[in-house]
Amino acid sequence: MYSHNLMKNIIRHFNIIYILFLFIFLFPAIYLFPQERHNNCIECHSKFEEEETSPTIEFKNDIHNTSGMLCSDCHGGDPEINAGGNQELAMNPKKGYKPPPGHNEIPEFCARCHSDFEYMKKFNPNIRVDQYENYLTSQHGKLLAKGDDKVANCVSCHKTHGIRKKTNPASAVFANKIPETCSKCHSDPEYMKEYKILTNQLEMYKKSVHGEFLLEKGDLNAPACNDCHGNHGAAPPGVESVHNVCGVCHSGNNQLFLKSSHKKYFDEFGFPECASCHEHHLIKKLTEESLGVGDQSVCGICHTQEDEGGIIAVEMKNIIENFSALRDTCQILSEEVERKGMPVNEIKYQMNNVDSELLKARNIVHSFSLENIKQITEEGTKLAISVKKMANDELKEYQIRRIGLAVSLFFIFLAGTALYLKIKKIDKKNIINSF
Amino acid sequence: MEERNTSRKSFINYLLGGGFTLVAASFLYPIVRFVLPPKSTEAEPMAVSAGKVGEMHLNSGKIFKFGRKPGLLIYTEQGEYQAFMATCTHLDCIVQFRNDSESIWCACHNGYYDLNGNNISGPPPRPLERLNVFIKDDDIMVSKIT
Numbered sequence: 001m002y003s004h005n006l007m008k009n010i011i012r013h014f015n016i017i018y019i020l021f022l023f024i025f026l027f028p029a030i031y032l033f034p035q036e037r038h039n040n041c042i043e044c045h046s047k048f049e050e051e052e053t054s055p056t057i058e059f060k061n062d063i064h065n066t067s068g069m070l071c072s073d074c075h076g077g078d079p080e081i082n083a084g085g086n087q088e089l090a091m092n093p094k095k096g097y098k099p100p101p102g103h104n105e106i107p108e109f110c111a112r113c114h115s116d117f118e119y120m121k122k123f124n125p126n127i128r129v130d131q132y133e134n135y136l137t138s139q140h141g142k143l144l145a146k147g148d149d150k151v152a153n154c155v156s157c158h159k160t161h162g163i164r165k166k167t168n169p170a171s172a173v174f175a176n177k178i179p180e181t182c183s184k185c186h187s188d189p190e191y192m193k194e195y196k197i198l199t200n201q202l203e204m205y206k207k208s209v210h211g212e213f214l215l216e217k218g219d220l221n222a223p224a225c226n227d228c229h230g231n232h233g234a235a236p237p238g239v240e241s242v243h244n245v246c247g248v249c250h251s252g253n254n255q256l257f258l259k260s261s262h263k264k265y266f267d268e269f270g271f272p273e274c275a276s277c278h279e280h281h282l283i284k285k286l287t288e289e290s291l292g293v294g295d296q297s298v299c300g301i302c303h304t305q306e307d308e309g310g311i312i313a314v315e316m317k318n319i320i321e322n323f324s325a326l327r328d329t330c331q332i333l334s335e336e337v338e339r340k341g342m343p344v345n346e347i348k349y350q351m352n353n354v355d356s357e358l359l360k361a362r363n364i365v366h367s368f369s370l371e372n373i374k375q376i377t378e379e380g381t382k383l384a385i386s387v388k389k390m391a392n393d394e395l396k397e398y399q400i401r402r403i404g405l406a407v408s409l410f411f412i413f414l415a416g417t418a419l420y421l422k423i424k425k426i427d428k429k430n431i432i433n434s435f
Numbered sequence: 436m437e438e439r440n441t442s443r444k445s446f447i448n449y450l451l452g453g454g455f456t457l458v459a460a461s462f463l464y465p466i467v468r469f470v471l472p473p474k475s476t477e478a479e480p481m482a483v484s485a486g487k488v489g490e491m492h493l494n495s496g497k498i499f500k501f502g503r504k505p506g507l508l509i510y511t512e513q514g515e516y517q518a519f520m521a522t523c524t525h526l527d528c529i530v531q532f533r534n535d536s537e538s539i540w541c542a543c544h545n546g547y548y549d550l551n552g553n554n555i556s557g558p559p560p561r562p563l564e565r566l567n568v569f570i571k572d573d574d575i576m577v578s579k580i581t
Binding site: 213219221222249250251252253255344345348349352353355356359360363404408411412413415416417418419421422425 | 444447448450451453454455457458460461464470502503504505522526527528529542543544545546556557559560561
């Protein structure tokens with residue numbers, strides 16, 4: 001009886017229970033699963049002329065869009081209002097809308113978020129927020145502060161609405177795109193005219209050992225413009241900083257140079273250290289020809305055949321050239337041994353050591369110490385001589401085998417002839433006996 | 436006349452016997468060479484012995500021959516074996532273990548790798564090629580990772 005009354009009450013108050021159910025369970029769900037924010041800006045701007053539609057197209061793959069941001073997060077206004085084409089409602093200054101920033105306002109505009117770690121860490125807890133600070137110290141930033149509206153700002157490199165992560169190969173600042181991106185301005189003589197700086201950097205860089213690795217061999221670890229000049233703080237390294245900049249990767253050479261007798265004189269004469277011999281954007285891979293005082297020599301820029309440095313440079317050249325020639329002989333012999341099908345593993349294995357010693361000898365040149373070079377090349381020469389002997393022994397063994405084969409063939413021929421004569425004789429004897 | 440015939444007959448017999456002996460020798464020689472093992476293996480090895488268990492101290496390394504290339508075996512402070520191809524990924528110099536910095540070092544251009552073979556400083560652009568290490572009887576065997 002009691003349960004029957006209860007059922008009747010539930011049915012009578014069903015509407016109230018239903019509303020309560022919705023309120024308790026579904027209302028919080030709206031907050032737990034927020035709906036996608038509506039972006040009316042894209043809807044309207046995609047109908048306009050080309051100038052307005054291009055941002056909407058580019059923005060599709062923009063990192064800000066893929067991170068869930070709307071146009072209004074940068075430009076303000078109300079993208080969710082159903083303005084029905086009334087731009088005054090959507091782009092209402094009262095709702096925070098600001099017209100697109102001018103060229104010189106862009107760095108500060110981007111920095112509103114990109115310098116705010118509290119905000120940026122939501123997207124990446126390890127993100128850097130010092131780009132704007134660095135930019136202000138850059139040559140670009142300094143000129144921009146003086147009112148120059150031609151210098152690069154954020155969008156010059158990152159694009160305006162098609163910004164991608166630097167690790168995205170489609171990004172204009174992806175490792176192997178950087179030289180082209182910088183050269184958009186820096187290789188344009190007309191654009192760069194008033195700055196009175198060279199415009200052949202890209203041309204030189206493409207010929208450099210760094211350019212060869214990055215652009216031809218696709219080695220993304222090879223340095224591009226930003227690795228020497230900095231990213232947002234881009235500036236030419238001062239003469240006194242060159243060894244530090246190159247030393248970031250070439251620390252061994254840097255240490256040798258710093259301890260060398262040359263450091264003092266380079267400082268005294270204001271020579272740009274590494275770049276004095278390797279040049280800056282061309283970054284030449286120097287060879288033995290660069291030593292000594294010949295036409296191709298870099299030592300010859302300062303030294304003559306008569307001065308002490310020149311005499312040492314010539315001796316260095318001779319020592320390394322002799323070792324290098326011996327190494328090449330070993331290489332040719334080892335290839336010949338391999339071509340003739342003789343055992344070559346041990347020779348090839350030892351060639352690794354010879355090659356290592358040659359590289360060390362070339363590297364120790366940065367100490368400009370004849371003693372050091374002699375020490376390394378002596379060890380290498382001993383190794384190379386033993387490799388040469390091994391290769392020559394194998395080639396001798398090959399000759400012995402060839403002669404052995406010739407002798408063996410001769411005896412086979414002789415045995416065949418004897419067999420023929422024997423058969424002929426037996427045949428002859430049989431014919432006589434048959435008579 | 437009879438004597439001349441006998442001498443000719445015996446000459447042919449000697450020639451025949453000698454010839455066959457040498458032919459047999461030329462056949463046997465390569466067989467013997469085949470049966471006896473060569474001084475070194477020529478083919479790319481699948482696995483080599485890089486050393487004996489117990490011969491290395493903790494926090495030490497040694498270079499071993501892996502076919503035509505050098506390999507580096509490291510016995511870490513934690514008592515683990517790690518092996519890599521010992522050619523630097525910069526310009527193919529031979530790298531070595533540094534127990535002072537517990538790292539792998541290339542003397543040519545001062546490149547450093549950590550004990551997992553990752554390039555950590557200097558010019559090396561890539562990690563070292565890692566090799567597989569396993570113990571078989573008393574041997575520390577090293578093979579390519581396939």
